[in-house]
Amino acid sequence: MKTTNTTWQATVNREHRELQIDPSRRLLDIIRGDLDLTGTKVSCEIGRCGACMVLIDGEPVNSCLTMAYQCAGKEITTIEGLHGEHEDQLHPIQEAFLEEGGFQCGYCTPGMIISTKALLDQNPLPNDHEIKEGLCGNLCRCTGYGGIMRAVQSAATKCQQQDTQLPTQQQIIR
Amino acid sequence: MLLNRESSGERWRKRRDGKEKVTGELRYLTDMTAEGMLYGRVLRSIHPHARILSLDVSEAEAYEGVIAVITHQDVPGLNRFGIATPDQPALCEDTVRYIGDAIAAVAATSLEIAEHALSLIHVEYEVLETITDPTRALEESAPRLHPQGNVLHRTQVKRGSTDTALADCAYVVHQVYSTPRQMHAYMETEGGLFVPESDGRLTVYAPTQHGYKDRMQIARILGWDEERIRVISSPIGGSFGGKDELNVQPYGSLLALKSGRPIKMHNSRQESVRAGLKRHPMKIEMKTGMDEQGRLIAHYVRIVADTGAYATLGAPVLNFATEHSMGPYRMEHVDVEGVSVYTNNGLSGEFRGFGGNQAIFAMEGQMDRLAEMIHMDPWEFRMMNRRLQHDPGPLEQRILQTNGLEQVMQALAESKLWQRKLQLASSADSEWHDNVEVMSGLSEESSTFQPPWIKRGIGAALAMHGAGLGYGIDDPAGGRLALNEQGKIEVSFSYEEFGQGLIATLEMMLMDLFQCEPDDLSIVIGDTDRVPHSGSSTASRSTTMAWMALQRLKTPFLQTILKIATQITGVPSEQLTTGVKGIRLLTDDPILLEESEPVITYLEIAEYMSQAGQQEQLIFDTEFAYPTTPDAVVGGHYLYTYAAVAAEVEVNTLTGHVKLLANYHTVAAGPVINPMGFLGQIEGGSVMALGFTLTEDAVMDQGHYLTKNMDTYLIPTIKDMHTSLEVEAIEDLPEGDTFGPRGIGEIGSVALAPAITAAIRDAVGVWVPHLPVARELLIQPIETWQEEGVSPR
Numbered sequence: 001m002k003t004t005n006t007t008w009q010a011t012v013n014r015e016h017r018e019l020q021i022d023p024s025r026r027l028l029d030i031i032r033g034d035l036d037l038t039g040t041k042v043s044c045e046i047g048r049c050g051a052c053m054v055l056i057d058g059e060p061v062n063s064c065l066t067m068a069y070q071c072a073g074k075e076i077t078t079i080e081g082l083h084g085e086h087e088d089q090l091h092p093i094q095e096a097f098l099e100e101g102g103f104q105c106g107y108c109t110p111g112m113i114i115s116t117k118a119l120l121d122q123n124p125l126p127n128d129h130e131i132k133e134g135l136c137g138n139l140c141r142c143t144g145y146g147g148i149m150r151a152v153q154s155a156a157t158k159c160q161q162q163d164t165q166l167p168t169q170q171q172i173i174r
Numbered sequence: 175m176l177l178n179r180e181s182s183g184e185r186w187r188k189r190r191d192g193k194e195k196v197t198g199e200l201r202y203l204t205d206m207t208a209e210g211m212l213y214g215r216v217l218r219s220i221h222p223h224a225r226i227l228s229l230d231v232s233e234a235e236a237y238e239g240v241i242a243v244i245t246h247q248d249v250p251g252l253n254r255f256g257i258a259t260p261d262q263p264a265l266c267e268d269t270v271r272y273i274g275d276a277i278a279a280v281a282a283t284s285l286e287i288a289e290h291a292l293s294l295i296h297v298e299y300e301v302l303e304t305i306t307d308p309t310r311a312l313e314e315s316a317p318r319l320h321p322q323g324n325v326l327h328r329t330q331v332k333r334g335s336t337d338t339a340l341a342d343c344a345y346v347v348h349q350v351y352s353t354p355r356q357m358h359a360y361m362e363t364e365g366g367l368f369v370p371e372s373d374g375r376l377t378v379y380a381p382t383q384h385g386y387k388d389r390m391q392i393a394r395i396l397g398w399d400e401e402r403i404r405v406i407s408s409p410i411g412g413s414f415g416g417k418d419e420l421n422v423q424p425y426g427s428l429l430a431l432k433s434g435r436p437i438k439m440h441n442s443r444q445e446s447v448r449a450g451l452k453r454h455p456m457k458i459e460m461k462t463g464m465d466e467q468g469r470l471i472a473h474y475v476r477i478v479a480d481t482g483a484y485a486t487l488g489a490p491v492l493n494f495a496t497e498h499s500m501g502p503y504r505m506e507h508v509d510v511e512g513v514s515v516y517t518n519n520g521l522s523g524e525f526r527g528f529g530g531n532q533a534i535f536a537m538e539g540q541m542d543r544l545a546e547m548i549h550m551d552p553w554e555f556r557m558m559n560r561r562l563q564h565d566p567g568p569l570e571q572r573i574l575q576t577n578g579l580e581q582v583m584q585a586l587a588e589s590k591l592w593q594r595k596l597q598l599a600s601s602a603d604s605e606w607h608d609n610v611e612v613m614s615g616l617s618e619e620s621s622t623f624q625p626p627w628i629k630r631g632i633g634a635a636l637a638m639h640g641a642g643l644g645y646g647i648d649d650p651a652g653g654r655l656a657l658n659e660q661g662k663i664e665v666s667f668s669y670e671e672f673g674q675g676l677i678a679t680l681e682m683m684l685m686d687l688f689q690c691e692p693d694d695l696s697i698v699i700g701d702t703d704r705v706p707h708s709g710s711s712t713a714s715r716s717t718t719m720a721w722m723a724l725q726r727l728k729t730p731f732l733q734t735i736l737k738i739a740t741q742i743t744g745v746p747s748e749q750l751t752t753g754v755k756g757i758r759l760l761t762d763d764p765i766l767l768e769e770s771e772p773v774i775t776y777l778e779i780a781e782y783m784s785q786a787g788q789q790e791q792l793i794f795d796t797e798f799a800y801p802t803t804p805d806a807v808v809g810g811h812y813l814y815t816y817a818a819v820a821a822e823v824e825v826n827t828l829t830g831h832v833k834l835l836a837n838y839h840t841v842a843a844g845p846v847i848n849p850m851g852f853l854g855q856i857e858g859g860s861v862m863a864l865g866f867t868l869t870e871d872a873v874m875d876q877g878h879y880l881t882k883n884m885d886t887y888l889i890p891t892i893k894d895m896h897t898s899l900e901v902e903a904i905e906d907l908p909e910g911d912t913f914g915p916r917g918i919g920e921i922g923s924v925a926l927a928p929a930i931t932a933a934i935r936d937a938v939g940v941w942v943p944h945l946p947v948a949r950e951l952l953i954q955p956i957e958t959w960q961e962e963g964v965s966p967r
Contacts, residue, residue, distance in 0.1 A: 038205035039198020041411075043361050044443045048884040051361055079198035094196040098188050100179070101850040104858065105673025106195030107361040107411030113196060136893045139884065141359050141412050142673045143854055144861030145892040146899060150179075 008068050012037075013081025023069035028052045031063060031078055039079035039110045043139075050138030053111035054078050060118035060137075079110035082117065092158035093117055093151075102151030104142035112138045116152050120159050126152075175846075177856075177901045182849035189678040189850070190692060191409070191671065202411050203379040204365035208436035211367070212241055212281040214429045215288040215439075216422070217295050218449060219270035219277060222518040222877025223317075224299040226268050231278055234294040239287035242433035243295070245278045249428065251397030255420045257387060259485035261320065262521075264395050264424035270299075271319055272483035272520055273878055274449030281429040281437055304877040308457070308480045308515040319483065319516040326481050326514040327489035329496040331569060334507035339472035343463025347543040351460070351536040352944045354871035355480075356453035358525060359889050360672075362411020364450065365440030368426035375402050376427060380439075381410035383418045384710035385702045386668055391420055392427050403427075408700030410672035414862070415524035416451050417672070418712060419486055443883050451523035452872050454479045454491055454514070458499065458536040468548050470559045472507035475499045477533070479514040479522070486523030488514045493644065493809030495529030500568045501537040502579050502638035502816070503559045518877040526859065527924045528713065530639055531866065538635040538928030539943060542935065551599075552932065553587055556636055567814070568638075571645070571805040574913065578816035578842030579638060581904045585840040586634060586818035589900070592838070595632040595820070595936075627827045627954075630835070633932025634820040637925035640811025641714040641917050642800040647809070649715070649800035652708040653723030655731050656793040659784055661777030662696035663688060663752075667720060670700050670711040674919055675851030679717055682848050687728050688752040694776060706795055714917030715800055717847065718813070721914035726796040734792060739774050742782055801913060813913060815843040817921045819860075821896075821929040825937045830949025832868055832934060837896040837926070842904035843916035849903075852918055856901045859922025865890045867927040868946050 005020045012035060019034055031040045031054065040063060043051035047062040054063045055077040082091045093116050096102065103109040112135065119126060119134035126134060131152050140148060179186045194200035231243045246253055246265040253267070254260040266275050278295050282288035305311045311324040318324060340346055366380025376396075382388045385407040393400040410417065422439040429437045441449070461474040477495055481488035492514040499510055545555035560579055567573035586592055624630070643649040658664040665684060671677050680697050684690070698704050708719060736747040739757040751760045756772030757779070783789050803812040820838040825831070839856050846852045869888040873880040881887040907913075931942045940951055 032205075036207075037198075038201060041202075041361070042440070043363065044884040046443075046883055046885055049361065083197065090193070090196065097196045098192045101189070101854050103192070103195050103673075104675065104854055105361065105410065105412040106191075106200060107202065107673075109195050110198040132893045136891045139359075139361065139889060139891060141361055141414070141862070141889060142858045144857035144859070144899075145890075145895045146857035146861075147850075147854055148892065149895075 008072050010072060011075045013077060021068055023067065025068045027054070027063040027066040027068065027071055030068060037078050037080050041107055041110060043107070048139070049108070050111040050115060051108055053114040053138065055114060055118060058118065058121060060115050079114060082113065092162055093120065093155040096155035096158055097151040100151040100154055101147040102143065103147070108138060108140045112140065112148060116155060120156055124160055125156055175903050175905065177846065177849055177853045177903050185682070185849050187678065187682065187850065189675060190681045190697070191677045200409060202362055202409055203367065203381055203406070204362055204440045206367040206379055207438065208367060208369055211436035211438050212283060212429070212433055213285040213288045214279060214281050214426055214437045215292055216276045216425050217278040217280070217292045219266070219273055219275040221270060221299050221301050222273050222304045223302045224270050225302060226266060226270065226277065227298040227300055229277065230296040233296070234280060234291040237287070237291050237294055239283040240280060240291045241283065241435065242281040242429050243278060243291070244425070244428050244432055248432060249395060252394045255391050255395065255424060256485050257419055258487055258489065262484035272518055274521060275483070276425065279425040279429055281433045305517045306519055306874065306877055308478050308517055311515045311517050319518070324516045326485050326516055327492050329492055329510070329512040331496060331508055331510040333570070334472070336472045336474050336507040336509035339507040340461055340463045340474060343471050344466045345544065345547045346461055346463040347540055347547065348461045349539065349543065349943055351458045351539055353456050353532040353535060354866065354945050355455045355520070355522070355874065356525065356866050356870050357447065357872045357887055358414040358416030358451065359884070359887065360412030360414060360416055363441040363443055363446040364417060364421040366422060366426060368430040368437040368439070370430045370434055370436070375404060376430060377404045377406065378423060378427060379406045380423050380426065381413065381417050381672070382407045383413055383670055383672070383712050384668070385670065385700055386707055387710065388420060388423055389702050392423055395424050396427060396431065405702045406700060408671045410670060413672040414526045415528070415712070418524045419451060421450065447872065447879055447882055447887070449521070451486060451521050451525065453525040454481060454488065454522040454529065454532070456495065456532040458532060460536055460540050462540045462544060464544055468544070468550055468555055468558060470503055470505040473500060473505050473509070475510040477512035479512065480517050480519055481514045482517060482519050482521040484521060486521065488522060490643070490647065490809060491524065491529040494640070495533040497568050497640065497809060497811070498530045499533040499537055501534070501541070502561050502636060504561050504565065519874050520872070520879065524712065526862065527920045530637070530920070530924045531863070531927065534635070534637050534924050535927045535945065538925070539931060542633070542928070542932045543941065553583070553592065553634060557583055567803065567810060569807040569810040571803040571807045571810040573803060573811065574813050576842070576908055577906065578814070578904065581906065582816045582818040582840045582842050583636065585902055585904060586820055586838065589820060589838045589840070591632060591820045591822060591836050592634060598632070629825045629827060629937040630822060631825070631933040631936025631938070632820060632822045633929045633936055634818065635925045635928035635932065637817045637921065638814050639817070639921045639924055641718065641813045641815060642802065642811060643713050644809040644811050645802045645805070645807055649802065650707060650709045650797070651719040651723060651800055652706050652795065652797040653720065653727065654706045654793065654795050655724065655727040657735060657776060657780055658696055659780055659789065660696070661775065661780040663690060663694055663776065664696040664698060665724070666698040666705040667708045667723070668699070668705045669708060669716045669720065672711070674855060675848055676711065676716060679848040679851055680720060683721060683724055687724060689754070690752060691754045694755060709800065714815070714919045714921070717915050717917045718913055719800060722798070723796050725914070726798070727794045730794050735779065738779055738783065742779070743773050745773055813916060815841065815916045815918065815921045817841045817925050819925040819929045821926060821933050823930055823933040823937060825934060825952050827938060827952060827954040830952040832930070832947060832952065834864055834896045834930065835898070837899040839899065839922065840902040840904060841918055841921055843918045843921065844907045844911070845905045845915050846903045847915050852903060853901050855918050856922035857899060859920065860899060860926050861890050861895055863923045863926035864894065866945060867930045871946050
């Protein structure tokens, strides 16, 4: 079993990472194996379930379908990189999932939250149809999606409030 | 009470195990690694039925990086497993009976090497006839899959003289129903970490629904004393019954012992589909007769369940289906027979609803067809035939009497959705567009314009669902309550957290009992070294069992801790109570209770007891059993929950596509402890039932799965979910009830299918007796809408 390792570099959760790996290694294995970031989950491994979803330059991508060379030099965000300024500070989306019961076993949750982040970044106030479009690549077997719908609706409001608060603070400083 | 965040008030609480789940910090057992660990992989049969002529692992053993290879010759103890009937080989000796059967397993330094080594194991097979049809399995000429033949189990319920009574009935509905091979499709596939410890013990980190049962089975395979094994079994990324039996544990354990190194196992999705359990496909024939007035007289049922290659809990599943095939209805003459049959079709086993889903679909289908025969409202028809509060259970056994059935029936009758159906029925003679107005007036999702090829309908169904394992099966319960050395009120149970919210529910029960805060508590589950025997997390039993255990434990615990507080502080115990952070003065003033300091903290008590060497005084255990009927009817239940479901569907008669719109679910299961958990169970169960009804089927061809992964095995996505779901909890229990909150893990998944098929009948006039619903049945000739002068866009 021959492998040709090359230097792979990327920014993972705002940190520069450099590894000697096979260019065809799956990003999923890099994240879970080499970087020990096990928040990203493995489930179908064919890009259907969304459990391994990460952001690559802000776009949601199934990391099981991404090879190392395809994401070299890019900015990769996993669930572990979503927190606020301090590590124990939850992102408003995480807060909303917690408050609304947007998870049960929690195995699909990191992927679901990553997809929600991508959705709300592109469309801060999605209607129900747009939420369903944005999340239909993420399977959940526990919740029946009720709690997830409520969580995303609530997260949109929370994110908006956060966004509107920031300029106000800046205005005061000025 | 309509259950939602607003109506739940302060009881709507963030889950104790939530933060680590939304941040991804939680290490599932399949996320674990260990220094020097090896990767384990299993070689499974390529034929659904064959004799093994020869098995040669020498090439694999010699391959660089391969540390251990095991076959049946490496099993020191019993080479069989299965919770009730251990008939599944850990590693097959001479015969394979399904394509998930394990023949050998490999441990290697990398996953790639382990994978490659499997191809170096040489197996010679003699292919045998594949039995794919239970009917074939029952024939005299069929090959015997097991020494005793191909019948796993038979059931029978007979009352009166059904044949004669049916002949005399004014109306009889005769129908055969069938249900799919549904897959649990938990998002975390089976796996875990198996660590041989330096003290000669083995630690198994692998999800299961009953850690102690796994420990017993693994010990039996290894030929060890149980105590040498520690099973850590939570947290779990979903189970739904699918991780109840052993899966990778035999291989991980045997490889760990042979190699002396930690073994990581994690099934790929394909392997999970291939080897794992599914819901029993059932064929259910029913002949149900009634008199002129619509009173049920006689009921004939024949159930054939395909249990696949091995027993699993196939026998209890058939018992359950038999018990539930008569519904919550009165009828004098009953003739039910069931048979569970071995085939070479995968492996059927325990799955949320446990045979109830199949039986209830058939029984409720009969009720709708009968009501229609005499032009009666289907709900009135059910109301007229329902069992009354003091009637015996379906098996004529004594059951705990509640008024739950009537309550859910009334709640459904009064629901907005059912009222809308009645309104539509009464205006059935008026113009088509009037109906659309009625619909759009009450449902936000309704469009104002409905093309004629889109048809809508509303249906409803009823369920009476047993909880606990039933008469004749050991169903132990228990628990422990203590003040631990860190000064936390610690509760321990052998229950598991697979997402249902057990930890959150326990936290709320303890806060209710002791008026303390989450930080005062320690909750210990899923670790055989640390928890007492309190039975399994199955059969909707753990909420009731935990509640009953705490009821037994709270008084001795309170008396003792208050007595100790008195000893230390001198304050008479009549003036003391438990509260936030410690023991407090009894007061009616909530401000005083919250803001004042405790008389003595829990930590101070713990330290005092530790210094005195008397910690034992504050540890309390209880052991009891899940309540069963006193009557000797095998599998008969004592506690039942009740549910009524209404569903509105939209059928596109051009494509046959069915969309679930409004959905109403009422459940009578006693007090709601954890509303977020309760709502989540009903919502989740309902969408799982939606998949069972419309899209899910693990399709097999000649004993091989055609649906190998989530691209062809279709569980509902967020786009397929209902457009609205109202969950109404009926919390009443009879005065003096001592069983408390009933479990609701299964009831949400058992009655939606017949409600949807009734709604489809209402929408397009087609009865659907086979699940999942075949779209072809619902595509209608173009003329029916062309006549109305509208063309599709």
